[in-house]
Amino acid sequence: MHSLLEVDRLSKSYAGTGGAVKAVQNVSFIIREGECLGLAGESGCGKSTVARLILALDRPDQGDIRMEGSSLFAISPKELRRKRRLIQAVFQDPSASLNDRLPVWRSVMEPLDNFPEETPPFLSDVKGNRRSTAARLFEMVELGPEYLDRYPHELSGGQRQRVAIARGISLRPKLLVCDETTTSLDVTVQSQVLRMLKQLQRELSLSFLFISHDIAVIEQMSDRIMVMKDGAVVEQFPKEKMWDRNRASYTRLLISSACF
Ligand SMILES: Nc1ncnc2c1ncn2[C@@H]1O[C@H](COP(=O)(O)OP(=O)(O)OP(=O)(O)O)[C@@H](O)[C@H]1O
Numbered sequence: 001m002h003s004l005l006e007v008d009r010l011s012k013s014y015a016g017t018g019g020a021v022k023a024v025q026n027v028s029f030i031i032r033e034g035e036c037l038g039l040a041g042e043s044g045c046g047k048s049t050v051a052r053l054i055l056a057l058d059r060p061d062q063g064d065i066r067m068e069g070s071s072l073f074a075i076s077p078k079e080l081r082r083k084r085r086l087i088q089a090v091f092q093d094p095s096a097s098l099n100d101r102l103p104v105w106r107s108v109m110e111p112l113d114n115f116p117e118e119t120p121p122f123l124s125d126v127k128g129n130r131r132s133t134a135a136r137l138f139e140m141v142e143l144g145p146e147y148l149d150r151y152p153h154e155l156s157g158g159q160r161q162r163v164a165i166a167r168g169i170s171l172r173p174k175l176l177v178c179d180e181t182t183t184s185l186d187v188t189v190q191s192q193v194l195r196m197l198k199q200l201q202r203e204l205s206l207s208f209l210f211i212s213h214d215i216a217v218i219e220q221m222s223d224r225i226m227v228m229k230d231g232a233v234v235e236q237f238p239k240e241k242m243w244d245r246n247r248a249s250y251t252r253l254l255i256s257s258a259c260f
Pocket residue numbers: 014015016021022023041042043044045046047048049050213
C-alpha cells in the first residue's frame with residue numbers, strides 16, 4: 001500500500017491562562033491508501049488538534065503534512081484547494097456541518113456546489129439534478145428519500161450523523177477524518193454506523209483517521225492503532241498486536257478501562 005498522508009514531527013501549542021499548552025508535540029505518523037489508522041487517547045491528549053491540523057483548520061508551529069507526497073505548506077493555493085478536497089471530516093457534533101435553517105439535503109449538496117467540477121463517478125449519472133444527487137448520497141448512507149426535506153432537528157442523532165457522513169463522502173475524498181463520530185450515539189446505533197462506515201471504506205477505497213477515546217471502537221475499525229498521551233505519541237502498532245504483553249503501560253490502562 002502507498003502512503004497517502006505523511007505527518008512529520010508536528011507540534012502545536014496554544015496560549016493558556018497558566019502558560020502555553022503543548023497540545024501536540026513532535027507527532028509523526030503515516031496513513032496508507034485504503035487503511036484505517038485509529039487514534040486513541042483520553043480527553044485532552046491532543047487528538048482533535050491533530051485532526052484540525054490535518055484539515056488545515058489550524059496551522060502547526062512546527063512540522064510538515066504531506067498528502068500524496070506534496071507538503072500542504074509548500075504548494076500553490078490552487079493545488080492546496082485540490083488537496084483539501086481529498087481530506088474530509090465527520091465530527092462528533094454533526095451540527096458543525098449541517099445548517100439548522102436548511103433542509104438537510106441542501107447541506108449535503110454544499111461541498112459539490114463549491115466544487116462542481118469534482119463530481120465523483122458514482123454520481124455522474126445524476127449530475128445536473130441536485131436533488132437526485134442528494135438522494136443518491138442518502139442511499140449510500142442508508143437513508144431513504146423521505147429524509148431529504150427534513151431539518152436537522154427533525155432527525156435522530158444517528159440519522160444526523162449519517163447525513164454528515166453523506167456530505168463527507170460527496171466529493172469522494174481519499175481520507176475521511178472521523179473525530180469521535182459515533183461517541184454520542186447509543187451502542188446499537190453506534191454499531192450500525194460503524195458497520196456502514198466500514199462498507200463505505202471498501203466501496204470507495206477510503207482511508208480513515210479514526211479518532212476515539214474508546215479503544216474498543218478503535219480496535220473494531222482500525223488496521224493500525226496510534227495511542228497519544230499529553231500531546232505525544234505513546235506507541236503505534238498493528239491492530240492484531242493490541243493484546244501483546246509488551247504494550248506500553250498506558251495502552252494497557254486504556255484497554256483495561258474499555259468495554260470489549
Ligand atoms: N484553541 C485552543 N486554545 C487553547 N487550548 C486549546 C485549544 N484547543 C485545544 N487546546 C488544548 O490542547 C489540549 C489538546 O486538546 P484536544 O482538543 O486536541 O484534545 P482531545 O484529545 O481531542 O480531547 P477531547 O477528546 O476531549 O476532544 C487540551 O489541553 C486543550 O485544552
